[in-house]
Amino acid sequence: MTRVLVVEDDPQLVRALVITMQARHYGVDAAPDGATALRLAAVRRPDVVVLDLGLPDMDGVEVIKALRGWTRVPVLVLSARQASDEKVDALDAGADDYITKPFNMNELLARLRAAVRRAETAPSAPEVPLVTTDGFTVDLVAKKVRRADHDIRLTPTEWHLLEILVTHPGCLVTQKQLLHEVWGVTLGNKTNYLRVYMAQLRRKLEADPSRPRYLITEPGMGYRFEA
Structure with missing residues:
Protein backbone atom coordinates (compact mmCIF):
# COMPACT_ATOMS: atom_id res chain seq x y z
CA MET A 1 0.00 0.00 0.00
CA THR A 2 1.30 3.44 -0.94
CA ARG A 3 1.56 5.65 2.14
CA VAL A 4 0.94 9.38 1.91
CA LEU A 5 1.82 12.01 4.51
CA VAL A 6 -0.50 15.03 4.27
CA VAL A 7 0.92 18.15 5.92
CA GLU A 8 -1.88 20.70 6.16
CA ASP A 9 -3.40 22.80 8.97
CA ASP A 10 -6.88 23.24 7.42
CA PRO A 11 -9.00 20.48 9.06
CA GLN A 12 -11.64 20.50 6.32
CA LEU A 13 -9.09 20.10 3.55
CA VAL A 14 -7.28 17.39 5.50
CA ARG A 15 -10.55 15.50 5.91
CA ALA A 16 -11.32 15.76 2.19
CA LEU A 17 -7.83 14.57 1.22
CA VAL A 18 -7.85 11.68 3.69
CA ILE A 19 -11.29 10.45 2.60
CA THR A 20 -10.43 10.73 -1.10
CA MET A 21 -7.06 9.00 -0.79
CA GLN A 22 -8.30 6.24 1.48
CA ALA A 23 -11.11 5.54 -0.99
CA ARG A 24 -8.37 4.90 -3.54
CA HIS A 25 -6.55 2.56 -1.15
CA TYR A 26 -3.77 4.86 -0.03
CA GLY A 27 -2.60 4.74 3.55
CA VAL A 28 -2.73 8.28 4.91
CA ASP A 29 -1.11 10.05 7.85
CA ALA A 30 -1.86 13.70 8.56
CA ALA A 31 0.22 16.36 10.30
CA PRO A 32 -1.07 19.85 11.20
CA ASP A 33 2.38 21.44 11.47
CA GLY A 34 6.00 21.08 10.43
CA ALA A 35 7.36 19.55 13.61
CA THR A 36 4.75 16.77 13.59
CA ALA A 37 5.36 16.19 9.87
CA LEU A 38 9.09 15.67 10.33
CA ARG A 39 8.58 13.20 13.16
CA LEU A 40 5.94 11.25 11.22
CA ALA A 41 8.18 11.17 8.16
CA ALA A 42 10.98 9.63 10.20
CA VAL A 43 8.77 7.06 11.90
CA ARG A 44 6.17 6.20 9.24
CA ARG A 45 8.42 6.49 6.16
CA PRO A 46 5.79 7.71 3.66
CA ASP A 47 6.06 7.03 -0.06
CA VAL A 48 5.03 10.60 -0.90
CA VAL A 49 4.43 13.85 1.01
CA VAL A 50 1.71 16.38 0.17
CA LEU A 51 2.78 19.62 1.82
CA ASP A 52 1.20 23.02 2.43
CA LEU A 53 3.73 25.86 2.76
CA GLY A 54 1.73 28.00 5.19
CA LEU A 55 2.10 25.99 8.39
CA PRO A 56 1.53 27.40 11.89
CA ASP A 57 4.98 26.63 13.30
CA MET A 58 7.36 26.95 10.36
CA ASP A 59 7.48 27.60 6.63
CA GLY A 60 6.91 24.58 4.44
CA VAL A 61 10.19 25.28 2.62
CA GLU A 62 12.01 24.55 5.89
CA VAL A 63 10.17 21.23 6.10
CA ILE A 64 11.38 20.36 2.60
CA LYS A 65 14.97 21.26 3.49
CA ALA A 66 14.82 19.17 6.66
CA LEU A 67 13.44 16.18 4.76
CA ARG A 68 16.09 16.50 2.09
CA GLY A 69 18.72 16.17 4.77
CA TRP A 70 18.01 12.43 4.87
CA THR A 71 15.35 11.32 2.38
CA ARG A 72 14.45 11.60 -1.30
CA VAL A 73 10.73 10.94 -0.69
CA PRO A 74 8.68 12.79 -3.34
CA VAL A 75 7.25 16.07 -2.04
CA LEU A 76 4.20 17.62 -3.71
CA VAL A 77 3.62 21.17 -2.57
CA LEU A 78 -0.06 22.13 -2.30
CA SER A 79 -0.22 25.85 -1.62
CA ALA A 80 -2.24 29.03 -2.13
CA ARG A 81 1.01 30.88 -2.88
CA TYR A 98 3.95 22.41 -7.07
CA ILE A 99 0.17 22.61 -7.19
CA THR A 100 -1.68 25.84 -6.43
CA LYS A 101 -4.94 26.13 -4.51
CA PRO A 102 -7.75 25.92 -5.44
CA PHE A 103 -6.95 22.67 -7.16
CA ASN A 104 -8.62 19.84 -9.00
CA MET A 105 -8.59 16.66 -6.92
CA ASN A 106 -8.18 14.39 -9.95
CA GLU A 107 -5.16 16.41 -11.09
CA LEU A 108 -3.64 16.16 -7.61
CA LEU A 109 -4.14 12.38 -7.60
CA ALA A 110 -2.62 12.08 -11.08
CA ARG A 111 0.45 14.03 -10.02
CA LEU A 112 0.70 11.97 -6.87
CA ARG A 113 0.67 8.76 -8.92
CA ALA A 114 3.30 10.18 -11.27
CA ALA A 115 5.55 11.14 -8.36
CA VAL A 116 5.28 7.65 -6.88
CA ARG A 117 6.08 6.07 -10.27
CA ARG A 118 9.17 8.24 -10.68
CA ALA A 119 10.36 7.33 -7.20
CA GLU A 120 9.87 3.63 -7.89
CA THR A 121 11.98 3.75 -11.05
CA ALA A 122 14.72 6.00 -9.65
CA PRO A 123 17.92 4.40 -8.32
CA SER A 124 17.40 3.57 -4.69
CA ALA A 125 19.57 5.10 -2.01
CA PRO A 126 19.63 4.24 1.65
CA GLU A 127 17.44 6.52 3.74
CA VAL A 128 18.60 6.63 7.30
CA PRO A 129 17.19 9.51 9.31
CA LEU A 130 20.46 9.90 11.14
CA VAL A 131 21.65 13.30 12.32
CA THR A 132 25.42 13.25 12.67
CA ARG A 153 20.34 8.00 28.10
CA LEU A 154 17.79 10.77 27.65
CA THR A 155 14.52 11.24 29.46
CA PRO A 156 11.39 11.38 27.26
CA THR A 157 11.25 15.15 27.66
CA GLU A 158 14.93 15.58 26.79
CA TRP A 159 14.45 13.40 23.72
CA HIS A 160 11.39 15.35 22.61
CA LEU A 161 13.26 18.64 22.84
CA LEU A 162 16.30 17.29 21.02
CA GLU A 163 14.16 15.70 18.31
CA ILE A 164 12.42 18.99 17.55
CA LEU A 165 15.69 20.89 17.38
CA VAL A 166 17.64 18.44 15.21
CA THR A 167 14.78 18.17 12.70
CA HIS A 168 14.97 21.96 12.25
CA PRO A 169 18.73 22.34 11.61
CA GLY A 170 19.91 25.92 11.54
CA CYS A 171 16.43 27.25 12.32
CA LEU A 172 15.33 29.25 15.33
CA VAL A 173 12.69 27.28 17.24
CA THR A 174 10.89 29.71 19.50
CA GLN A 175 10.28 29.22 23.20
CA LYS A 176 6.54 29.27 22.50
CA GLN A 177 6.84 26.50 19.89
CA LEU A 178 8.88 24.29 22.19
CA LEU A 179 6.61 24.82 25.19
CA HIS A 180 3.51 24.05 23.14
CA GLU A 181 5.02 20.99 21.47
CA VAL A 182 6.62 19.42 24.55
CA TRP A 183 4.41 20.49 27.43
CA GLY A 184 1.23 21.57 25.66
CA VAL A 185 1.43 25.07 27.07
CA THR A 186 2.21 28.45 25.55
CA LEU A 187 2.66 30.59 28.64
CA GLY A 188 5.82 32.66 28.55
CA ASN A 189 6.43 32.25 32.28
CA LYS A 190 7.18 28.56 31.79
CA THR A 191 10.49 29.28 30.06
CA ASN A 192 12.29 28.03 33.14
CA TYR A 193 11.29 24.51 32.02
CA LEU A 194 13.25 25.03 28.84
CA ARG A 195 16.32 26.37 30.63
CA VAL A 196 16.45 23.38 32.96
CA TYR A 197 16.05 20.74 30.25
CA MET A 198 18.36 22.45 27.79
CA ALA A 199 21.04 22.59 30.49
CA GLN A 200 20.59 18.85 31.03
CA LEU A 201 20.91 18.15 27.31
CA ARG A 202 24.06 20.21 27.07
CA ARG A 203 25.64 18.39 30.00
CA LYS A 204 25.01 15.11 28.20
CA LEU A 205 25.93 16.14 24.65
CA GLU A 206 28.22 19.16 24.61
CA ALA A 207 31.97 18.96 25.20
CA ASP A 208 31.75 22.29 27.04
CA PRO A 209 28.18 22.85 28.26
CA SER A 210 28.96 26.44 29.25
CA ARG A 211 29.99 27.19 25.64
CA PRO A 212 27.62 25.02 23.55
CA ARG A 213 28.59 24.18 19.99
CA TYR A 214 25.36 22.47 18.87
CA LEU A 215 22.48 23.55 21.12
CA ILE A 216 22.49 27.32 20.78
CA THR A 217 20.43 29.80 22.78
CA GLU A 218 18.94 32.77 20.95
CA PRO A 219 18.41 35.09 23.96
CA GLY A 220 14.81 36.05 24.51
CA MET A 221 13.64 34.09 21.46
CA GLY A 222 14.37 30.37 21.59
CA TYR A 223 16.94 27.77 20.58
CA ARG A 224 18.73 26.57 17.46
CA PHE A 225 20.54 23.36 16.50
CA GLU A 226 23.74 23.73 14.51
CA ALA A 227 25.15 20.52 13.02
Whole structure:
Protein backbone atom coordinates (compact mmCIF):
# COMPACT_ATOMS: atom_id res chain seq x y z
CA MET A 1 0.00 0.00 0.00
CA THR A 2 1.30 3.44 -0.94
CA ARG A 3 1.56 5.65 2.14
CA VAL A 4 0.94 9.38 1.91
CA LEU A 5 1.82 12.01 4.51
CA VAL A 6 -0.50 15.03 4.27
CA VAL A 7 0.92 18.15 5.92
CA GLU A 8 -1.88 20.70 6.16
CA ASP A 9 -3.40 22.80 8.97
CA ASP A 10 -6.88 23.24 7.42
CA PRO A 11 -9.00 20.48 9.06
CA GLN A 12 -11.64 20.50 6.32
CA LEU A 13 -9.09 20.10 3.55
CA VAL A 14 -7.28 17.39 5.50
CA ARG A 15 -10.55 15.50 5.91
CA ALA A 16 -11.32 15.76 2.19
CA LEU A 17 -7.83 14.57 1.22
CA VAL A 18 -7.85 11.68 3.69
CA ILE A 19 -11.29 10.45 2.60
CA THR A 20 -10.43 10.73 -1.10
CA MET A 21 -7.06 9.00 -0.79
CA GLN A 22 -8.30 6.24 1.48
CA ALA A 23 -11.11 5.54 -0.99
CA ARG A 24 -8.37 4.90 -3.54
CA HIS A 25 -6.55 2.56 -1.15
CA TYR A 26 -3.77 4.86 -0.03
CA GLY A 27 -2.60 4.74 3.55
CA VAL A 28 -2.73 8.28 4.91
CA ASP A 29 -1.11 10.05 7.85
CA ALA A 30 -1.86 13.70 8.56
CA ALA A 31 0.22 16.36 10.30
CA PRO A 32 -1.07 19.85 11.20
CA ASP A 33 2.38 21.44 11.47
CA GLY A 34 6.00 21.08 10.43
CA ALA A 35 7.36 19.55 13.61
CA THR A 36 4.75 16.77 13.59
CA ALA A 37 5.36 16.19 9.87
CA LEU A 38 9.09 15.67 10.33
CA ARG A 39 8.58 13.20 13.16
CA LEU A 40 5.94 11.25 11.22
CA ALA A 41 8.18 11.17 8.16
CA ALA A 42 10.98 9.63 10.20
CA VAL A 43 8.77 7.06 11.90
CA ARG A 44 6.17 6.20 9.24
CA ARG A 45 8.42 6.49 6.16
CA PRO A 46 5.79 7.71 3.66
CA ASP A 47 6.06 7.03 -0.06
CA VAL A 48 5.03 10.60 -0.90
CA VAL A 49 4.43 13.85 1.01
CA VAL A 50 1.71 16.38 0.17
CA LEU A 51 2.78 19.62 1.82
CA ASP A 52 1.20 23.02 2.43
CA LEU A 53 3.73 25.86 2.76
CA GLY A 54 1.73 28.00 5.19
CA LEU A 55 2.10 25.99 8.39
CA PRO A 56 1.53 27.40 11.89
CA ASP A 57 4.98 26.63 13.30
CA MET A 58 7.36 26.95 10.36
CA ASP A 59 7.48 27.60 6.63
CA GLY A 60 6.91 24.58 4.44
CA VAL A 61 10.19 25.28 2.62
CA GLU A 62 12.01 24.55 5.89
CA VAL A 63 10.17 21.23 6.10
CA ILE A 64 11.38 20.36 2.60
CA LYS A 65 14.97 21.26 3.49
CA ALA A 66 14.82 19.17 6.66
CA LEU A 67 13.44 16.18 4.76
CA ARG A 68 16.09 16.50 2.09
CA GLY A 69 18.72 16.17 4.77
CA TRP A 70 18.01 12.43 4.87
CA THR A 71 15.35 11.32 2.38
CA ARG A 72 14.45 11.60 -1.30
CA VAL A 73 10.73 10.94 -0.69
CA PRO A 74 8.68 12.79 -3.34
CA VAL A 75 7.25 16.07 -2.04
CA LEU A 76 4.20 17.62 -3.71
CA VAL A 77 3.62 21.17 -2.57
CA LEU A 78 -0.06 22.13 -2.30
CA SER A 79 -0.22 25.85 -1.62
CA ALA A 80 -2.24 29.03 -2.13
CA ARG A 81 1.01 30.88 -2.88
CA GLN A 82 1.11 31.57 -6.60
CA ALA A 83 4.08 33.94 -6.97
CA SER A 84 6.88 32.64 -9.17
CA ASP A 85 9.56 33.19 -6.54
CA GLU A 86 7.57 31.15 -4.00
CA LYS A 87 7.44 28.24 -6.45
CA VAL A 88 11.12 28.58 -7.27
CA ASP A 89 12.07 28.58 -3.57
CA ALA A 90 10.08 25.39 -2.93
CA LEU A 91 11.43 23.59 -5.99
CA ASP A 92 15.00 24.69 -5.28
CA ALA A 93 14.62 23.38 -1.72
CA GLY A 94 13.81 19.94 -3.12
CA ALA A 95 10.09 19.80 -3.88
CA ASP A 96 9.18 17.54 -6.81
CA ASP A 97 5.99 19.30 -7.89
CA TYR A 98 3.95 22.41 -7.07
CA ILE A 99 0.17 22.61 -7.19
CA THR A 100 -1.68 25.84 -6.43
CA LYS A 101 -4.94 26.13 -4.51
CA PRO A 102 -7.75 25.92 -5.44
CA PHE A 103 -6.95 22.67 -7.16
CA ASN A 104 -8.62 19.84 -9.00
CA MET A 105 -8.59 16.66 -6.92
CA ASN A 106 -8.18 14.39 -9.95
CA GLU A 107 -5.16 16.41 -11.09
CA LEU A 108 -3.64 16.16 -7.61
CA LEU A 109 -4.14 12.38 -7.60
CA ALA A 110 -2.62 12.08 -11.08
CA ARG A 111 0.45 14.03 -10.02
CA LEU A 112 0.70 11.97 -6.87
CA ARG A 113 0.67 8.76 -8.92
CA ALA A 114 3.30 10.18 -11.27
CA ALA A 115 5.55 11.14 -8.36
CA VAL A 116 5.28 7.65 -6.88
CA ARG A 117 6.08 6.07 -10.27
CA ARG A 118 9.17 8.24 -10.68
CA ALA A 119 10.36 7.33 -7.20
CA GLU A 120 9.87 3.63 -7.89
CA THR A 121 11.98 3.75 -11.05
CA ALA A 122 14.72 6.00 -9.65
CA PRO A 123 17.92 4.40 -8.32
CA SER A 124 17.40 3.57 -4.69
CA ALA A 125 19.57 5.10 -2.01
CA PRO A 126 19.63 4.24 1.65
CA GLU A 127 17.44 6.52 3.74
CA VAL A 128 18.60 6.63 7.30
CA PRO A 129 17.19 9.51 9.31
CA LEU A 130 20.46 9.90 11.14
CA VAL A 131 21.65 13.30 12.32
CA THR A 132 25.42 13.25 12.67
CA THR A 133 27.67 15.85 14.26
CA ASP A 134 31.32 15.75 15.26
CA GLY A 135 30.21 15.27 18.85
CA PHE A 136 27.22 12.92 18.75
CA THR A 137 24.75 11.07 16.52
CA VAL A 138 20.95 11.12 16.73
CA ASP A 139 18.97 8.20 15.26
CA LEU A 140 15.44 9.55 14.76
CA VAL A 141 13.89 6.14 14.06
CA ALA A 142 15.55 4.14 16.83
CA LYS A 143 15.26 7.18 19.14
CA LYS A 144 18.85 6.77 20.27
CA VAL A 145 21.72 9.15 20.84
CA ARG A 146 25.36 8.07 20.78
CA ARG A 147 28.39 10.03 21.90
CA ALA A 148 31.96 8.70 21.84
CA ASP A 149 30.63 5.21 20.93
CA HIS A 150 28.35 5.12 23.97
CA ASP A 151 24.56 5.34 24.13
CA ILE A 152 23.40 8.45 25.94
CA ARG A 153 20.34 8.00 28.10
CA LEU A 154 17.79 10.77 27.65
CA THR A 155 14.52 11.24 29.46
CA PRO A 156 11.39 11.38 27.26
CA THR A 157 11.25 15.15 27.66
CA GLU A 158 14.93 15.58 26.79
CA TRP A 159 14.45 13.40 23.72
CA HIS A 160 11.39 15.35 22.61
CA LEU A 161 13.26 18.64 22.84
CA LEU A 162 16.30 17.29 21.02
CA GLU A 163 14.16 15.70 18.31
CA ILE A 164 12.42 18.99 17.55
CA LEU A 165 15.69 20.89 17.38
CA VAL A 166 17.64 18.44 15.21
CA THR A 167 14.78 18.17 12.70
CA HIS A 168 14.97 21.96 12.25
CA PRO A 169 18.73 22.34 11.61
CA GLY A 170 19.91 25.92 11.54
CA CYS A 171 16.43 27.25 12.32
CA LEU A 172 15.33 29.25 15.33
CA VAL A 173 12.69 27.28 17.24
CA THR A 174 10.89 29.71 19.50
CA GLN A 175 10.28 29.22 23.20
CA LYS A 176 6.54 29.27 22.50
CA GLN A 177 6.84 26.50 19.89
CA LEU A 178 8.88 24.29 22.19
CA LEU A 179 6.61 24.82 25.19
CA HIS A 180 3.51 24.05 23.14
CA GLU A 181 5.02 20.99 21.47
CA VAL A 182 6.62 19.42 24.55
CA TRP A 183 4.41 20.49 27.43
CA GLY A 184 1.23 21.57 25.66
CA VAL A 185 1.43 25.07 27.07
CA THR A 186 2.21 28.45 25.55
CA LEU A 187 2.66 30.59 28.64
CA GLY A 188 5.82 32.66 28.55
CA ASN A 189 6.43 32.25 32.28
CA LYS A 190 7.18 28.56 31.79
CA THR A 191 10.49 29.28 30.06
CA ASN A 192 12.29 28.03 33.14
CA TYR A 193 11.29 24.51 32.02
CA LEU A 194 13.25 25.03 28.84
CA ARG A 195 16.32 26.37 30.63
CA VAL A 196 16.45 23.38 32.96
CA TYR A 197 16.05 20.74 30.25
CA MET A 198 18.36 22.45 27.79
CA ALA A 199 21.04 22.59 30.49
CA GLN A 200 20.59 18.85 31.03
CA LEU A 201 20.91 18.15 27.31
CA ARG A 202 24.06 20.21 27.07
CA ARG A 203 25.64 18.39 30.00
CA LYS A 204 25.01 15.11 28.20
CA LEU A 205 25.93 16.14 24.65
CA GLU A 206 28.22 19.16 24.61
CA ALA A 207 31.97 18.96 25.20
CA ASP A 208 31.75 22.29 27.04
CA PRO A 209 28.18 22.85 28.26
CA SER A 210 28.96 26.44 29.25
CA ARG A 211 29.99 27.19 25.64
CA PRO A 212 27.62 25.02 23.55
CA ARG A 213 28.59 24.18 19.99
CA TYR A 214 25.36 22.47 18.87
CA LEU A 215 22.48 23.55 21.12
CA ILE A 216 22.49 27.32 20.78
CA THR A 217 20.43 29.80 22.78
CA GLU A 218 18.94 32.77 20.95
CA PRO A 219 18.41 35.09 23.96
CA GLY A 220 14.81 36.05 24.51
CA MET A 221 13.64 34.09 21.46
CA GLY A 222 14.37 30.37 21.59
CA TYR A 223 16.94 27.77 20.58
CA ARG A 224 18.73 26.57 17.46
CA PHE A 225 20.54 23.36 16.50
CA GLU A 226 23.74 23.73 14.51
CA ALA A 227 25.15 20.52 13.02
